[in-house]
Every structure is written in C-alpha cells, then in structure tokens.
Amino acid sequence: MSSLVAAMKIPPAPQFHHNRTHQVSTPMLIATAIAATIAAAAVATLAVVLYRRFSRGSAAATVPSDLGHTTSGLSRFSFSQLRRATSSFSPSHKLGQGGFGPVYRGALLSGQHVAVKLMDSDFLQGEREFQNELALASKILTMGSSPDRGWVVVPFGFCNYEEGVGWWRRRRKKADLEAVGECGGGGSSLSRRLLLVYELMHNGSLQNALLDRRCPELLDWRRRFSIVVDIAHGLHFLHVVCEPPVIHGDIKPSNILLDSRLSAKIADFGLARLKSPPPLNGDQNLEEAEAHGDEIEYLSSPKISPFLQSEIGKKHNGGGGDDDASATGETAECSTITCFEERCHEEADTLTARVSDAAELIASPAEPLTALHAASASEAAGFDRESLDSVVIDTVASASRSGRRKISTASGVGGGAKDWWWRQDAGGGGRNVESGSNVKDYVMEWIRSEIKKERPKSEWLTPSTCAVSAEDCLPRVIGKTVKKKQQRKLEWWVSLDEERRKKRSRPAREWWREEFCEELTNKSKQKTTLKSKSNAEAVELHWWQKDRDHPSPLERSSRLKQRSWSRNSHTGNDPWLDGLSCETKVNNGKRRSREGRGSDIPKSCTLSSTPSMRGTICYVAPEYGGGGPLSEKCDIYSFGVLLLVIVSGRRPLQVTASPMSEFERANLVSWARQLAHVGKLLDLVDPSLTAVDREQALLCITVGLLCIQRSPSRRPSIKEIVDFLTGQSEPPLLPLEFSPSPPGGFSFKSKKKAPQ
Numbered sequence: 029m030s031s032l033v034a035a036m037k038i039p040p041a042p043q044f045h046h047n048r049t050h051q052v053s054t055p056m057l058i059a060t061a062i063a064a065t066i067a068a069a070a071v072a073t074l075a076v077v078l079y080r081r082f083s084r085g086s087a088a089a090t091v092p093s094d095l096g097h098t099t100s101g102l103s104r105f106s107f108s109q110l111r112r113a114t115s116s117f118s119p120s121h122k123l124g125q126g127g128f129g130p131v132y133r134g135a136l137l138s139g140q141h142v143a144v145k146l147m148d149s150d151f152l153q154g155e156r157e158f159q160n161e162l163a164l165a166s167k168i169l170t171m172g173s174s175p176d177r178g179w180v181v182v183p184f185g186f187c188n189y190e191e192g193v194g195w196w197r198r199r200r201k202k203a204d205l206e207a208v209g210e211c212g213g214g215g216s217s218l219s220r221r222l223l224l225v226y227e228l229m230h231n232g233s234l235q236n237a238l239l240d241r242r243c244p245e246l247l248d249w250r251r252r253f254s255i256v257v258d259i260a261h262g263l264h265f266l267h268v269v270c271e272p273p274v275i276h277g278d279i280k281p282s283n284i285l286l287d288s289r290l291s292a293k294i295a296d297f298g299l300a301r302l303k304s305p306p307p308l309n310g311d312q313n314l315e316e317a318e319a320h321g322d323e324i325e326y327l328s329s330p331k332i333s334p335f336l337q338s339e340i341g342k343k344h345n346g347g348g349g350d351d352d353a354s355a356t357g358e359t360a361e362c363s364t365i366t367c368f369e370e371r372c373h374e375e376a377d378t379l380t381a382r383v384s385d386a387a388e389l390i391a392s393p394a395e396p397l398t399a400l401h402a403a404s405a406s407e408a409a410g411f412d413r414e415s416l417d418s419v420v421i422d423t424v425a426s427a428s429r430s431g432r433r434k435i436s437t438a439s440g441v442g443g444g445a446k447d448w449w450w451r452q453d454a455g456g457g458g459r460n461v462e463s464g465s466n467v468k469d470y471v472m473e474w475i476r477s478e479i480k481k482e483r484p485k486s487e488w489l490t491p492s493t494c495a496v497s498a499e500d501c502l503p504r505v506i507g508k509t510v511k512k513k514q515q516r517k518l519e520w521w522v523s524l525d526e527e528r529r530k531k532r533s534r535p536a537r538e539w540w541r542e543e544f545c546e547e548l549t550n551k552s553k554q555k556t557t558l559k560s561k562s563n564a565e566a567v568e569l570h571w572w573q574k575d576r577d578h579p580s581p582l583e584r585s586s587r588l589k590q591r592s593w594s595r596n597s598h599t600g601n602d603p604w605l606d607g608l609s610c611e612t613k614v615n616n617g618k619r620r621s622r623e624g625r626g627s628d629i630p631k632s633c634t635l636s637s638t639p640s641m642r643g644t645i646c647y648v649a650p651e652y653g654g655g656g657p658l659s660e661k662c663d664i665y666s667f668g669v670l671l672l673v674i675v676s677g678r679r680p681l682q683v684t685a686s687p688m689s690e691f692e693r694a695n696l697v698s699w700a701r702q703l704a705h706v707g708k709l710l711d712l713v714d715p716s717l718t719a720v721d722r723e724q725a726l727l728c729i730t731v732g733l734l735c736i737q738r739s740p741s742r743r744p745s746i747k748e749i750v751d752f753l754t755g756q757s758e759p760p761l762l763p764l765e766f767s768p769s770p771p772g773g774f775s776f777k778s779k780k781k782a783p784q
C-alpha cells in the first residue's frame with residue numbers, strides 16, 4: 029500500500045508549479061515591458077507636445093499685444109529654420125551691420141531668398157524696434173494687395189527665440205548661440221534672440237550702392253532720378269495711402285533698399301510710428317489733458333508761433349539778399365560762420381519756441397485756464413516760473429554774445445552774414461547797431477508786444493483773480509520792465525487782510541486749482557460728455573484714437589517719463605547741433621547714431637503717439653532734433669537731405685584732407701544753401717555722373733531745398749513732391765532764403781566802430 033502510495037506520489041508541487049509559473053511569466057514580462065515602453069513613449073511625446081506648446085505660448089506673449097488681431101500676415105519661423113537658411117549665420121552671408129545687429133542673406137527650404145536681421149535683445153531699444161517693426165509690418169501686410177505696398181520693405185516673418193528648460197535643449201541652444209556669437213551676432217547671451225525675416229533686396233542699401241560706390245549703374249543719371257521718384261512714391265504710400273498715416277522717422281540712404289532691378293524701397297520701420305490724432309481741445313481741463321499726456325506732447329514741441337514765424341519770414345524777405353558770399357572768398361572762417369549760423373538759428377528757434385509757448389498761453393484771452401497752463405507751460409518747457417525771465421535773458425544773451433564774437437572774427441576776414449539772425453546782431457537788415465538791438469531784444473520785444481496785444485480781457489476773470497493771475501505771471505515773464513503792474517500788485521497785496529494774504533502766498537497753481545478748477549472741471553466735463561455723445565453717434569473712433577484717448581498705465585507712465593525728459597532737455601545735448609559741428613560723431617559708427625534716440629516707446633503702444641527722440645544726425649529735421657513732435661514734415665526734411673545726397677553722390681557731412689577750400693563743402697546742406705545764394709546750384713551735381721539731364725538735376729535740387737526749409741509748414745507735402753518730380757506740376761520758385769543775392773548787395777558791416 030505504501031509502495032502504491034509511493035508510486036502514486038505526484039512530483040513535488042512546488043517544482044511543477046515553479047516551472048509553470050516560469051512559462052507564463054516570460055510573455056507577461058515581455059508584454060509588460062512593451063506596454064511600459066509604449067506608455068513611456070506616450071508620456072515623452074505628450075511632454076514634448078506640452079513643452080512646445082508652452083514655449084510657443086511664452087514667445088507669443090512677448091509679441092506686441094497690438095498684434096493679437098493682425099499677426100495673420102506674419103509668419104513665425106523657428107530658430108533652427110533660420111539658422112539653416114543662413115548657414116549658421118555664416119560671416120560670408122552677412123549683408124550688413126545695423127545699429128542693433130547684423131543682417132544675413134539666406135534661403136528658405138521653399139527656395140525663397142531672404143534677409144534675416146538678428147536683433148540684439150540685450151538692448152531694450154533693440155527689442156522695441158523689433159516690436160515696432162512687427163506691429164507696423166502687420167498693419168502694412170493687412171493692406172492686402174495694395175499695389176503701393178511694393179514701395180516699402182517690411183518683415184514678413186519673425187522668430188522670437190527663448191532659452192528652453194531642459195539641459196539637453198539648453199546645450200543645443202548654447203551651441204547655436206555660440207555659433208551666432210562667433211559670427212558677430214553680438215555676445216552669446218542665452219536669454220533671447222529676436223529675428224526679423226525680410227524679402228532679400230539683391231542690390232543692398234543705397235548707402236552701399238551709392239556712397240560706398242558699389243553699384244556702377246548708379247553713375248547713370250537716369251538711375252538716380254528713378255530712385256528719387258521711387259522713394260517719393262514710397263513716402264507717398266506711407267503718408268497718404270496708409271490710414272492713419274505712417275511717419276517713418278529715419279529716412280536715410282541705409283534705409284533705402286534696392287531690388288534686383290534697382291528699384292528703391294523704403295525699409296527699417298523700427299522708429300516709425302502712426303500719426304497722432306490732433307491734440308485735444310483747449311477747453312478741456314488740465315487734469316484731463318495731463319491724464320492724456322496732451323499737454324506733454326504739445327509743450328515738448330519746440331514750435332514757433334505763427335506770429336514769430338511770419339516775423340522771421342518778413343526779416344528774411346525784407347532784408348534778403350543783402351550780402352554776397354561769393355565776394356568774400358572761400359575761407360575756413362566762412363565755413364565756420366555757416367556752421368555757427370545754423371547753430372545759432374536752431375538755438376534761437378528752440379528758445380523762442382519755449383518762450384512763445386509760455387507767452388502764448390498767458391496771452392490767450394479765450395483760454396479759461398490760462399494762468400494755470402502758463403505755469404505748467406513754463407515748467408514743462410523746463411523753466412521754473414520764478415526764473416523764467418532770467419533763463420530766457422541769459423540764454424539768449426549768451427547766444428548773442430558768442431554770436432558777436434564769431435561775427436567779429438568773421439568780419440576780420442571779410443566773412444558775410446546771410447541770415448536774419450546775423451543781421452540782427454550785426455546791425456544789418458534794418459536794425460540799428462548803435463541802438464544795441466540784438467537777438468535778446470528782439471525776443472523780449474516780441475513777447476512784450478504779444479502780451480500787450482492780447483492781454484486777457486474777458487469777463488470770466490474776477491478783479492481779484494485777474495490781479496493775481498495776470499500780475500503774478502506776467503512780471504515773471506517780462507522781467508523788471510512791468511513796474512507799473514508790479515506797483516498795482518503791491519497795492520492790491522497791501523489791501524488784503526492777513527488770512528487772505530496767507531492763502532494767496534501759496535503757489536498760484538495750488539489755489540487756482542482749489543478755487544476754480546472744480547467748477548471749470550465740471551463745466552468742461554459737461555461739455556466733453558455732450559461732445560462725445562454727438563461724436564459717438566456720428567463717427568466710430570479709430571483704434572489709434574482710442575489708444576490715445578485711453579492710454580494704458582504703461583503708456584501713461586512712459587509719457588510722464590517723457591515729460592521729465594523734455595523738462596531736462598533744454599540743458600541736454602542737442603544731437604542736431606552737435607552733428608553740425610562735429611563730424612567724428614557721425615563717423616563713429618551706427619551705434620553712435622542710435623545714442624541720440626530716446627527710449628520711451630512703450631511696449632504696449634509702440635506705434636502710439638508717444639514722442640521720442642528719433643532719426644539720424646544730419647537727416648533729422650531741426651524742429652525734431654530737440655525732441656519735438658514727429659510729423660510728416662520731419663520725413664520731408666530727411667527726404668530733402670537724401671535728395672541732395674543722391675544728386676551730389678556724397679555724404680551730408682564729409683570732411684576731406686584736401687585743401688581748405690573743400691572745407692566749406694563739408695556740410696552738404698550749408699553748401700547747397702551757399703550755391704543757391706550764388707546761383708550755381710548745378711555745382712552740386714556729382715561730377716562722376718553720366719548723361720545728366722540738367723533740368724531734372726535742377727528740379728531735384730530745387731525740391732531738395734524746398735524740403736529742407738526751416739519752417740516745417742513751408743515744406744511741400746509728399747503729394748506735391750510726387751507731382752513736381754513726375755512733371756504733373758511745376759515746383760514754386762525757391763524761397764528768398766535760398767534765392768541768389770542781387771549784385772552789389774549787402775556788404776558786411778562790422779560792429780567795430782570805424783576809426784574817427
């Protein structure tokens with residue numbers, strides 16, 4: 029039995045069991061491994077997808093918010109796409125170096141040839157230009173198939189490359205960025221790279237083609253003339269076709285690109301902006317105006333009052349042509365005079381503009397917040413009300429003193445004074461030397477006459493407010509000359525009781541606010557509500573108007589910063605003036621030219637009306653050189669200089685080591701003026717040109733001179749310019765500012781008394 033049992037003994041279960049388990053678990057393990065691999069792959073894929081989506085999202089956040097609805101026209105490229113297109117930003121692909129980074133030639137996979145601008149994001153201004161250019165490009169690209177769009181070159185794509193999170197990605201990017209750094213991309217910062225992609229312009233910039241003499245085709249006059257016409261069309265597109273108009277703000281040869289057929293197109297919209305709507309009405313209260321930055325824009329503009337402009341015009345016209353530069357010989361001193369003449373003119377313009385701003389506001393009878401505005405006017409113009417008169421007197425006096433010094437030097441070599449300012453100081457142009465009349469006297473006299481003529485008489489001023497507002501402000505502006513009024517003020521002051529005197533002794537601005545602003549604010553608010561109601565029914569506001577009327581907090585703070593900038597600007601350097609007298613600054617590279625530019629373009633409204641310092645020395649309009657408002661007329665001025673550059677084939681400032689006789693030609697604008705005075709305009713034409721059409725050349729120079737007139741309002745509009753250049757209308761005669769002096773005209777009179 030036991031043997032039977034033993035025979036029937038089944039093998040040890042564990043062993044059998046073990047084998048069975050082993051057989052089952054192997055495929056299971058394999059299946060598990062496969063499942064785990066698949067899961068891991070899925071997780072990795074998901075992570076990659078999420079990461080990509082995240083990194084795209086963060087990049088998009090840095091694109092201007094305005095682009096939200098307009099990005100449709102722009103393509104986004106990856107950094108590696110552009111790296112591949114440009115052969116890792118190979119130096120052999122470099123087209124040029126801009127103020128904020130190099131530009132490379134490349135080819136996309138589609139075969140399209142492109143230019144890739146690698147902006148240096150280390151500089152805030154670089155990032156702003158990137159955003160500005162994109163915002164503007166999106167606007168222009170949405171203009172659909174407008175045929176005029178072909179006159180400008182704007183980016184059609186961009187890449188906003190930010191550092192990733194994973195170490196593997198960072199390593200890859202580090203390698204990319206080092207490649208960029210080695211190729212002159214400027215540093216190897218891992219943070220961010222901003223790239224703009226443009227259509228390739230095969231013949232590069234006008235700067236290279238014309239001034240660096242890289243394009244022999246430009247020795248043919250017809251080519252040059254067609255380039256001039258193309259640029260005029262480009263500006264016409266920006267100023268007239270675009271709505272709202274676009275002001276380029278930096279017209280110069282390096283921003284004019286030539287395509288394969290040598291057609292010229294306007295490029296580089298980094299400093300462009302949309303034209304601001306007209307300033308708010310004067311009857312809006314101060315709080316409102318301040319909140320909208322209106323006052324800042326208005327006051328930061330060194331505008332010359334129409335009265336003063338016409339006065340200056342009269343002086344030009346009245347005493348014009350009374351000297352003869354040709355008779356004086358071509359001397360270094362003569363050139364110094366011209367430079368200084370420019371300088372003095374601009375200085376006086378800016379100064380009188382500031383004074384006129386304040387004086388006009390004081391004098392205006394229609395403005396209920398006159399005194400208050402006057403106070404803020406003088407403050408915003410950079411003058412403390414208390415010292416306004418002394419600043420004015422000192423500055424003008426020093427300008428005229430140094431002017432006199434230069435004139436007496438010049439008189440020793442027989443130099444001729446050509447301008448009204450000079451005649452003022454030198455005693456020409458109907459002013460009497462012996463009476464000691466000079467610039468200072470003229471400005472002061474003008475202020476007095478303006479105030480006398482338009483003293484506020486309206487009934488809204490009660491006797492007491494009149495006494496304080498007018499009497500409080502006027503003596504400070506016109507100095508010690510208003511003794512009578514001071515006397516009256518003193519009498520009035522004595523008549524006040526103690527409490528009222530205490531109250532009145534606070535700054536006028538404070539108690540004005542308290543006593544009158546509330547009432548006026550309410551009135552003005554009522555008016556505004558009524559107006560806006562009717563307006564809303566009549567017209568729908570453009571987004572850019574809305575933007576201005578309801579600035580973002582960022583914009584507001586930026587405007588305030590701008591305000592403090594403009595306050596200080598009267599003591600700062602004037603790049604325009606510096607540029608006129610200092611060639612080295614211009615030649616010291618592009619970065620230098622950028623230094624003159626302000627940095628107050630807010631991110632959220634890069635195309636808004638916020639004023640900022642723009643442009644390039646020699647091309648920037650004088651009225652804008654001091655940080656005034658950017659208008660189409662600033663572009664017209666730059667276009668005028670560019671015209672002269674194209675015709676003469678030389679830079680606007682060019683000092684050669686050749687004989688001193690060349691020195692007077694250093695400043696192209698002054699030289700053109702001199703040639704106009706002596707009636708030899710064609711001397712300006714590039715001697716190396718072939719097949720010159722003298723009529724066309726004369727037309728170009730005439731239009732150029734019309735564009736560089738000092739008074740912006742006298743410069744022609746771009747529409748007129750296109751008509752002149754295309755022969756649809758005749759340009760007017762040159763203004764007297766440029767007309768030839770009559771023979772035997774004014775001979776320079778020294779202030780030195782003739783020996784008895």
Ligand SMILES: Nc1ncnc2c1ncn2[C@@H]1O[C@H](COP(=O)(O)OP(=O)(O)OP(=O)(O)O)[C@@H](O)[C@H]1O
Pocket residue numbers: 123124125126127128129130131143145181226227228229230232233235236282283285295296618621
């Ligand atoms: N689309 C393009 N096609 C061909 N060349 C280009 C293109 N864009 C720019 N370039 C070249 O690159 C150079 C640098 O251009 P960029 O606009 O960056 O600076 P800039 O205009 O020369 O100087 P700044 O930055 O001071 O205005 C140009 O002078 C031009 O030669």
